[in-house]
Amino acid sequence: xxxxxxxxxxxxxxxxxxxxxxxxxxxxxxxxxxxxxxxxxxxxxxxxxxxxxxxxxxxxxxxxxxxxxxxxxxxxxxxxxxxxxxxxxxxxxxxxxxxxxxxxxxxxxxxxxxxxxxxxxxxxxxxxxxxxxxxxxxxxxxxxxxxxxxxxxxxxxxxxxxxxxxxxxxxxxxxxxxxxxxxxxxxxxxxxxxxxxxxxxxxxxxxxxxxxxxxxxxxxxxxxxxxxxxxxxxxxxxxxxxxxxxxxxxxxxxxxxxxxxxxxxxxxxxxxxxxxxxxxxxxxxxxxxxxxxxxxxxxxxxxxxxxxxxxxxxxxxxxxxxxxxxxxxxxxxxxxxxxxxxxxxxxxxxxxxxxxxxxxxxxxxxxxxxxxxxxxxxxxxxxxxxxxxxxxxxxxxxxxxxxxxxxxxx
Amino acid sequence: xxxxxxxxxxxxxxxxxxxxxxxxxxxxxxxxxxxxxxxxxxxxxxxxxxxxxxxxxxxxxxxxxxxxxxxxxxxxxxxxxxxxxxxxxxxxxxxxxxxxxxxxxxxxxxxxxxxxxxxxxxxxxxxxxxxxxxxxxxxxxxxxxxxxxxxxxxxxxxxxxxxxxxxxxxxxxxxxxxxxxxxxxxxxxxxxxxxxxxxxxxxxxxxxxxxxxxxxxxxxxxxxxxxxxxxxxxxxxxxxxxxxxxxxxxxxxxxxxxxxxxxxxxxxxxxxxxxxxxxxxxxxxxxxxxxxxxxxxxxxxxxxxxxxxxxxxxxxxxxxxxxxxxxxxxxxxx
Numbered sequence: 001x002x003x004x005x006x007x008x009x010x011x012x013x014x015x016x017x018x019x020x021x022x023x024x025x026x027x028x029x030x031x032x033x034x035x036x037x038x039x040x041x042x043x044x045x046x047x048x049x050x051x052x053x054x055x056x057x058x059x060x061x062x063x064x065x066x067x068x069x070x071x072x073x074x075x076x077x078x079x080x081x082x083x084x085x086x087x088x089x090x091x092x093x094x095x096x097x098x099x100x101x102x103x104x105x106x107x108x109x110x111x112x113x114x115x116x117x118x119x120x121x122x123x124x125x126x127x128x129x130x131x132x133x134x135x136x137x138x139x140x141x142x143x144x145x146x147x148x149x150x151x152x153x154x155x156x157x158x159x160x161x162x163x164x165x166x167x168x169x170x171x172x173x174x175x176x177x178x179x180x181x182x183x184x185x186x187x188x189x190x191x192x193x194x195x196x197x198x199x200x201x202x203x204x205x206x207x208x209x210x211x212x213x214x215x216x217x218x219x220x221x222x223x224x225x226x227x228x229x230x231x232x233x234x235x236x237x238x239x240x241x242x243x244x245x246x247x248x249x250x251x252x253x254x255x256x257x258x259x260x261x262x263x264x265x266x267x268x269x270x271x272x273x274x275x276x277x278x279x280x281x282x283x284x285x286x287x288x289x290x291x292x293x294x295x296x297x298x299x300x301x302x303x304x305x306x307x308x309x310x311x312x313x314x315x316x317x318x319x320x321x322x323x324x325x326x327x328x329x330x331x332x333x334x335x336x337x338x339x340x341x342x343x344x345x346x347x348x349x350x351x352x353x354x355x356x357x358x359x360x361x362x363x364x365x366x367x368x369x370x371x372x373x374x375x376x377x378x379x380x381x382x383x384x385x386x387x388x389x390x391x392x393x394x395x396x397x398x399x400x401x402x403x404x405x406x407x408x409x410x
Numbered sequence: 411x412x413x414x415x416x417x418x419x420x421x422x423x424x425x426x427x428x429x430x431x432x433x434x435x436x437x438x439x440x441x442x443x444x445x446x447x448x449x450x451x452x453x454x455x456x457x458x459x460x461x462x463x464x465x466x467x468x469x470x471x472x473x474x475x476x477x478x479x480x481x482x483x484x485x486x487x488x489x490x491x492x493x494x495x496x497x498x499x500x501x502x503x504x505x506x507x508x509x510x511x512x513x514x515x516x517x518x519x520x521x522x523x524x525x526x527x528x529x530x531x532x533x534x535x536x537x538x539x540x541x542x543x544x545x546x547x548x549x550x551x552x553x554x555x556x557x558x559x560x561x562x563x564x565x566x567x568x569x570x571x572x573x574x575x576x577x578x579x580x581x582x583x584x585x586x587x588x589x590x591x592x593x594x595x596x597x598x599x600x601x602x603x604x605x606x607x608x609x610x611x612x613x614x615x616x617x618x619x620x621x622x623x624x625x626x627x628x629x630x631x632x633x634x635x636x637x638x639x640x641x642x643x644x645x646x647x648x649x650x651x652x653x654x655x656x657x658x659x660x661x662x663x664x665x666x667x668x669x670x671x672x673x674x675x676x677x678x679x680x681x682x683x684x685x686x687x688x689x690x691x692x693x694x695x696x697x698x699x700x701x702x703x704x705x706x707x708x709x710x711x712x713x714x715x716x717x718x719x720x721x722x723x724x725x726x727x728x729x730x731x732x733x734x735x736x737x738x739x740x741x742x743x744x
Contacts, residue, residue, distance in 0.1 A: 128480075161513045171512035178479065179512035183503040189469055190504070193476025200432060200458050200482065207476070219496070223469035230464055392510050393549050395517075395572040398617070398661040 012251035016323045024331050026251075027305060028052060028259065028273075032059035033066020037284075040292040044229075044270045051261035051271040054305060057280040062341035070284035074348045080121055080279055081339050081349065083141035084113040086361045088336065090136070090146065091310075093365045094153060098167075098314045102377045103153045105167045109134045111277070111309030111327060114335035115240055117141045118282035119208060122290055123176075129208040130178045130191035132215070133168050134240070142175045146365060150372035156382050158375040162392075163384040185211055185218035188237070192228045195235035195293070206234040206293040214245020214253045216260055225267040225301070234293035236286065237264065237301040240276065242308035247321040264301030276306030277335040280342070305332065386410060411607040412599045413584045416558035417447045417523070420565035421485055423611050425455050428483060431569060433460045435470055435487030435523075444489060445525060445584060467497035471522065475504050478518045485569050491526035491578060492535040498543075505574040506549030521568040525581040526554070527635050527682055528714075529588060529728050533721040539634075539683035539714070544576045545660040545692065551616060552659040554578040556637040557587070557604035560657060563614025571616060580634040588635055589642035590730035619663035621670070625652035627742050629670040631693050632680040633659060636729065640680055643735035649742055651678075659689060667693075668700045675706040676741045680734055685713040707744035710737040 016022025030053040037055075038046065057068050091108040098106040109116070116137030120129070129138050139149060151158040153167040161171060171179035178187060178194075191209030198205045211221060216239060228235050239260045243250050264271030270292065274285045282304065289300035307330040311318050323329075343349030376382020390405040391397065397405075411419060424431045433448055433455075439462035442449030452460040463470050467488055474484035488494045494501075505518040528537030544552045551573050555561035561579065568575035582588045586596040587604075599605030622637050627650040630640045637655045644651040652670050656662055671677050677697050679690040690711045697709055712729045720727055 130476075160515075161511070164513065165511050169511070171515045173512075173515045179508060179516050181504060181507075181511070183499060186472065186500060186504050189472030189500070190476035190479065193473030194480045195476075196473055197477040197480035197482045200477075201480075219468055220472060220500075223466050223472065226464050226466065227469050227473055392514050394551075394661075395509070399664065400661060 012249065012256045014249035014251065014322065016326060018319055018321065018323060021323055021329060022326055024329065027331060028054060029331060030054040030056065032056040035066070035068070037067035037288070040288055040295065041297050042270055044265060044268045047270045047272065048265050051265045051273055052259055054273050054275055055281050055285055056275040056278050057284060058278045058338050058342050062338070062345040064280055064342060068281055068284040070280055070287060072280070072283055074346065076121055077279070077339070077343060078348060080117050080141070080283070081336070081343060082357055082361065083117045083137060084279070084336050084339065085357060086365070087113045087117065087137040087140045089358070089361050089365050090140065093369060094150070095314065097369065101379055102373070103167050104378060105314055106153065107133050107168050107313045108310040109136055111334065112240060112242055112306050113137050114279045114282050114339070115238070115276050115304045115306065118279050119236070119238065119286040122283050122286035123208060124205070125176055127206050127208060127290070128176045128178060128191070128194050129210065130187040130194070131180060131210045132187070132212055133180055134212070135210055136168070139170060139172060139175055139177055142177070144172055144175045144177070146368035147371045150369055151375055154372060154377040156372065156376040156378070157384065158372070159384065162388045164389065184215040185220035188224040189220045189227060192224045192233045192235050195228070195233040196231050199231070199234055204294060206236065206290060208236045208238065210238045210240065212245060213239065213241040213243065213250040213255060213260060214248060216263070217253050225264065225269060228299040229268045232296070232298040234296070235299045236289040236293060237269065237299055239301065239303045240306060241303050242306050244308045244312070244322070246312045246316060259303055261301060261303035269299050269301045271301040271303070273303045273305065275332055276304030277332040277338060279335060279339040307332065411558045411605060412586070413555070413558045413561045413579070414445060414447050416562040416607045417565055417579065418449060418451070419607065419609070420562040420569070421448065421451060422454070424485070424566055424569045425451065425459060427611060430481060430483045431485060432477065432482055433485050434463050436463055436465055436489050438462065438487050443487065445581065447523070448487070467493055468500050471497040471500040471505065474520045475500060475508065475518050478520050479508070479516045483519050483569060485521045485523065488522060488524040490536055491524040491540050492538045494524055494540060501544070501550070501574070501576070502547050506547050510549060517572055518574045519572045521565070521571070521575045521577050523565070523577045523579060526578040527580040527582050528719055528724065529582040529590070529592070529635060531721060531724055532719070534718045537719040539681065541578055541659055542683060542687060542689040545689050549574070551575045551661065552578065553616060553657065554580065554634045554659060555657065556580070556583060556622070556634055556655050558599050558607050559604050560614050560620070562607050563612055564616070564657060566611065567613045567616050570613070578634070582635045587638045590639040590728065591642065592725055614657070616658045617661050617663055619657055619666040620655045621652065621666070622655040623651065623653040625650040625674070627651060627674060628676045628678060628738060629654065629667070629674045630678050630680060631656060631667060633657065634682070636680045636682060639729065639731055639734055642731040643738055646731055647735040647738050649738045651738060664696060664700070667697065671697050671701040672704045675704050677701070677705070678710040678712065678737050678741050680712045680729060682714050682729060684716045685711060686716050688713055707741050710741050712737045
């Protein structure tokens with residue numbers, strides 16, 4: 001046996017760094033309408049090709065084409081577009097509010113609005129979502145009051161979470177939106193447990209799990225896939241591949257020369273890889289996965305291919321690690337513009353309606369912000385009393401916490 | 411009943427009483443658990459309520475949290491406390507915080523059973539006592555029984571509790587009490603009054619210590635196997651020690667502790683876990699803070715050494731009656 005060359009450590013790099021363009025050819029794309037649509041009872045192993053291709057419905061001209069064109073009421077599509085627009089307006093408004101120091105922190109979902117919106121519309125309201133910090137579109141489309149969202153962001157006197165949580169870490173049980181945790185991936189396995197509970201009780205509700213590309217490297221990701229597969233849990237396992245985990249390109253998460261959807265097939269889970277910026281494809285795939293889960297046919301993993309258009313958070317400056325104009329070159333474009341083009345072509349939307357809707361939603365968000373600000377901001381000192389921090393740790397206040405609260409003088 | 415039978419009975423009673431109680435973990439289903447604690451439960455309640463899981467501690471606790479959020483009441487098992495660490499993130503960041511961070515929107519009413527403690531030649535990874543790791547986490551309750559009667563009553567209370575409970579079971583006590591005299595045959599629970607366990611439903615309250623042996627000369631704070639070791643040490647030294655079995659480690663029964671130390675003026679804390687930053691440090695600190703003017707001697711601590719749990723050196727590590735008795739003497743003679 002020859003001794004061979006010295007070994008070298010391989011450390012993946014993105015093609016685009018500040019000052020040079022990204023080569024997006026690494027994305028395994030398929031033309032709209034080109035990918036087959038199997039029956040919902042397909043065997044997981046027979047979804048292998050789907051895990052390495054890309055389901056798209058809306059083509060470059062704004063036509064809906066191919067086997068994945070969903071049966072969807074046009075009113076639902078219009079509602080979806082409005083919710084996506086509202087999410088984006090909300091994000092930009094809250095970004096500004098953070099810059100004005102009305103809140104300490106914010107995270108936008110710019111460019112990813114279609115995924116949460118369309119999936120939420122494909123689910124029932126009592127199906128529980130286990131979101132990350134970038135699925136605010138679910139709350140928006142489920143019509144959770146924007147004032148309550150902003151009160152949480154401002155940690156003010158009407159914050160539903162009483163000032164205990166960092167901004168964007170919402171929790172809204174009644175909107176099927178599980179409490180967000182700062183610890184990545186933890187909710188993924190919890191979603192599987194929720195789905196298992198629904199199955200144990202003979203219920204008809206399903207769970208929707210959410211994770212980003214970077215967080216798939218956490219142990220809870222693999223654990224969730226194993227448990228979902230073992231118990232055929234009624235859960236949709238969503239992987240939002242926005243190409244970036246803060247400054248880290250998805251190749252460092254394990255995306256080089258493979259797909260995240262392929263992980264599902266490897267674990268015996270039916271898996272799809274879908275254009276995350278195509279509202280109709282997101283709706284169709286979510287509906288397919290929901291039906292599969294609801295019919296006891298097992299879980300489904302869906303990799304949503306999209307692009308994190310904005311900074312990771314208000315504490316992040318992407319110009320330090322990726323090209324400034326990267327989003328404009330991303331081959332799957334902007335989900336709002338693509339759906340708008342589709343709706344106009346279908347005769348169900350117009351430039352004028354778009355403009356009017358934009359203005360109306362801007363006014364709505366602004367009014368919500370004004371209303372929320374009446375209840376104060378963290379900067380104005382209108383927050384919940386420090387007594388609240390001792391409460392709700394246990395169901396009943398234990399003696400040692402009663403004493404500590406007293407020591408604080410309250 | 412043995413402690414094993416008592417724990418099984420607690421789960422049986424609660425599964426009968428509340429259809430939201432589910433039991434799962436490695437080997438707990440068909441096989442009935444490597445310690446037999448869940449024997450027969452799957453047959454009686456079916457696979458959807460008692461089932462085997464993949465070998466994934468993080469997964470076991472993670473799905474339990476999701477089930478709790480749905481409205482179930484999982485009583486889950488981690489095969490050995492030594493293997494609970496992969497679930498640490500789910501326990502600390504999720505189960506313990508869920509009620510607080512969601513302002514009560516979601517809760518984690520789960521009981522995590524796990525066999526702990528040494529004295530069985532278990533070596534490094536079948537002997538640990540990680541209670542301090544959990545007592546330090548706000549939002550958790552940490553509980554450890556020392557006999558079959560308490561084991562059943564405390565486990566029923568833990569399953570009914572709406573807070574997450576770490577339920578540590580000293581496996582050395584599963585079949586009979588153990589006072590540290592490893593050279594003598596173990597007497598089974600059937601010959602001890604604490605092995606008398608009612609068949610049906612009853613509870614032992616959380617946050618309540620038990621005076622295991624009343625005494626006047628010295629207060630001993632202990633739990634689990636060490637309660638029995640301390641009793642032997644009192645017997646052998648002739649020191650009239652008041653042995654308090656904490657039962658609930660945190661939150662704990664401060665009143666019973668303070669009342670006793672104020673009476674005796676002396677205190678020895680005993681646990682199997684390693685010394686530095688062990689739970690004993692918190693007990694010493696609490697006694698010092700609340701009983702300073704009543705203390706007539708420094709507070710003593712008898713614990714495992716600050717070493718990983720060894721195999722061949724088991725009885726040099728394990729705080730047996732001789733080491734505990736010597737501390738009793740130092741405390742009363744000081």
